[in-house]
Amino acid sequence: MSPSETAALAGTRDEAVFSEPWQAEAFALVVALNERGVFSWTEWADALSAQVRQTNAAADGSDYYERWLAALEALLVRKGFIEQADVEALTAAWHRAAHATPHGQPILLENDPMHPESTV
Amino acid sequence: MTHDHDHDHHDNDLDPMAARVRALETILTRKGLVDAAAIDAIVETYETKVGPRNGAHVVVKAWSDPAFADWLRRDATAAIASLGYAGRQGEHMQAVFNTAETHNLVVCTLCSCYPWSVLGLPPVWYKAPPYRSRAVLDPRGVLAEFGLVLPEGQKVRVWDSTAELRYLVIPMQPEGTEGWSEDRLAKLVSRDSMIGTAVALAPEAA
Structure with a gap:
């Protein structure tokens, strides 16, 4: 780390809270699940710490919310609330739904050609 | 994923991270652990209040x-x-x-x-x-x-x-x-x- 790295970071003073909508959603999911008692904040801090301490973390912190989401998935899998395979399957379904949705219309999971309800 | 659609046609595409968050939200909503209104309220609080x-x-x-x-x-x-x-x-x-x-x-x-x-x-x-x-x-x-x-x-x-x-x-x-x-x-x-x-x-x- 060079001193200039921090100097450059210190210059980014007035950035938006979230740079993309998905970051806000990922953030809010964690707050909501904690408030519901799915995990304690200490458990969450440990999970996030494990992700951001990885040596390949971006020095400028630009991948922070990618790591935030990875920490959330890992914690929920470890505690048995979700299965990784379900996340992968639903992610693929959302991509298919987006491709199948005409431009300008809201993307709905039901638009996935492989969605059970879309074949009715 | 298949790419059999017409590449000249500008169809919708989701950012990979956006799709992952939606997938997680879908699963958690189905399990009754989160609801969309609560998520929106949290985002609004931290963005504006x-x-x-x-x-x-x-x-x-x-x-x-x-x-x-x-x-x-x-x-x-x-x-x-x-x-x-x-x-x-x-x-x-x-x-x-x-x-x-x-x-x-x-x-x-x-x-x-x-x-x-x-x-x-x-x-x-x-x-x-x-x-x-x-x-x-x-x-x-x-x-x-x-x-x-x-x-x-x-x-x-x-x-x-x-x-x-x-x-x-x-x-x-x-x-x-x-x-x-x-x-x-x-x-x-x-x-x-x-x-x-x-x-x-x-x-x-x-």
């Missing part, structure tokens, strides 16, 4: 009300909650007061623990590895990069936040601001002055 103005209110109150300052020293969690700023994760707050002898600097070396209820969400640099590692090893060097050079003889004390305990720096009140209204004083209290990478603005700079 919670921010460093809350912390500035705490600081200015401490400057102008010795009894509040004393309460803040003894039980920051309760004193801050009395102004309506309560942490959502049940965390405890500690207020660390700058003095002529000691300047305070806050970091979270582990991840990004931060006093959300009074400062909103942390800036990018607070979450980035260089600040998290260097604030402890070389606090004066880090402060210099923020343009803050402390007087010789003023010590720097670094506070490492945790999930349970978050810190709020109470900067020193600038000279020449005695008797100012709380609103006027609040303009001197920047977010960075409550993390410790700055001091309160001088009256002529506000």
